[in-house]
Amino acid sequence: MKTYDFKIGENYTKNEIYSICSVPPNKQKGNWNTGYTNYEEDWFIFCNMGVAGRTGHDYKNKFVGDDLFWYGKNQSHIEQGSIQSLLSDETNVYIFYREEDRSPFIFAGQAYAKEYKDETPVQITWGFRSGTDTRPDILAEEVSEPEKYIEGSTKTISINVYERNPQARKDCLKAHGTTCSVCSFDFEREYGEIGKGFIHVHHLLPLAEIGEEYELNPVEDLRPVCPNCHAMLHKRRPAYSIEELKVLRESIEKQGSSR
16 A cells, blocks of 8 residues: 655645546546545545535534544445445545535545444544644644534533534634734744644633533634643633733733843
8 A cells, every 4th residue: 555645734636636646547536526435455535524515415524623523425334345444454544625515625634443333324433643743733722613613512521622623723824824813923934834834723712601502703712822822821720811921921021121
């Protein structure tokens, strides 16, 4: 089995995927447009989040924590050869997702089956082999759910297992940019290409104020912050507000300049 150089969080069209995987023209399209396909012993999954695909089916795929809850085709079941292959520890599974039909796919990572439900359609929980070491920008405060970002009961979750959807992060950064809201640190400015797009996302609403269910607005409820400021925001419970931390920093700077 080959290893393909896809980058987590990057957008890919099907044609770009064909090129990276060296798929000959006579093997393109077809099964590649049916949701998941096997190519040279590797599996490639393409799933929509909160939107119906070209077949009209709207599967309830969603990210929960760092895991992906994913559904197979309508008639899929655990005894199918394709599902057995997907569940195999010896199989490479590359997962791509998108929130808008006909838009490019985002590479979620190389996955493995953590658990499954023996039902029709099959539901598999995918974990990602890359782990958080290559996704340090994704933290528990990225509270999200496809489309409406409906948050479940806080009585059954903790701050470290909040649901988080990359779409919420994307919407937040589209509105607020990737400069720290506290100290204005910009990773791309300081580190060049390797820092491009890197930033943590902080959830403004204290956990204690979240009710049984609420609708997250990524633009109003999330803010980009650098890892240092993010850690300092959570040095207190409830967390400091961004304005409080900015005032604290300004006070320290004034003390330093007066010496």
